[in-house]
Amino acid sequence: MSLTRRQVAAAALIAAAPVAAASPAHATAPSYGGPPRTRTIYIAGDSTAAQKYADAAPETGWGMALPFFLHHDLKVANHAVNGRSSKSFVDEGRLDAIFAAIRPGDFLLIQFGHNDAKSADPTRYTEPWTTYQDHLRLYIAGARARGARPVLATSVERRRFDANGNARPSHGEYPAAMRALAEEEGVALLDIQALSIALWQELGVEETKKYFNWTETEQDNTHFNPPGAIAVARLVVRELLRTRVLAPRDVRRLDDDIPESWITWPEATA
Secondary structure, X not given: OOOOHHHHHHHHHOXXXXXXXXXXXXXXXXXXXXXXXXXXXXXXXXXXXXXXXHHHOOOEOHHHHHHHHEOOOXXXXXXXXXXOOHHHHHHOXXXXXXXXXXXXXXXXXXXXXXXXXXXXXXXXXXXXXXXXXXXXXXXXXXXHHOOOXXXXXXXXXXXXXXXXXXXXXXXXXXXXXXXXXXXXXXXXXEOHHHHHHHHHHHHHHHHHHHOEEEXXXXXXXEEEOHHHHHXXXXXXXXXXXXXXXXXXXXXXXXXXXOOHHHOOXXXXXX
């Protein structure tokens, strides 16, 4: 059942104290007389962005590579988790955890779609033009209520080619629904789906295997290895610049080669 706009707004404002309107794109977070507070980019998303641990290596989420392209006064809080959709992330209380920590001047980067399409799983499935958009509105309204800036990112594409070597889309109507919502809500949109499928087309059938989690025992066309995560993180930061969410002073190394050795997989904690 589709949520009403009133329900969306009410849910997002639960337990939120009144705050000032969302900060402009390049505003410095309030310091209340002290030095400027470090801003944080919170990531709400799925396995393509998530932090991976030693037992999953060499699988790498693009969120793990994002800090390589950001100056030190911008931090990344990666809350993306394997298997989550825009719905299950909310239902499990993960969005509430972000809202408990996010502060004025911070950013909430939202990428869902891979698992929203799991129509056989009612705990994750959303319909692109109704419940998917409704759940995304919870993220948008909640971030704004706390003085943070929401940013939507269409899902990065899988490695999928037809018999003629053409990269094929795999996300159905979800990217189009997110693009429409971004325009409706006046939210910056990072079109990672369009950019990534163009990159896979440029690289081709064989070369793209070097960017995905292809090993001797696994041929994974959804998740990345270190080069793939670095490449997608670079796309994300370039989009953050293009949309003026970040300023040139906020980013670094966009044209540099990033060593794979910079990616590390910590041991999972209990």
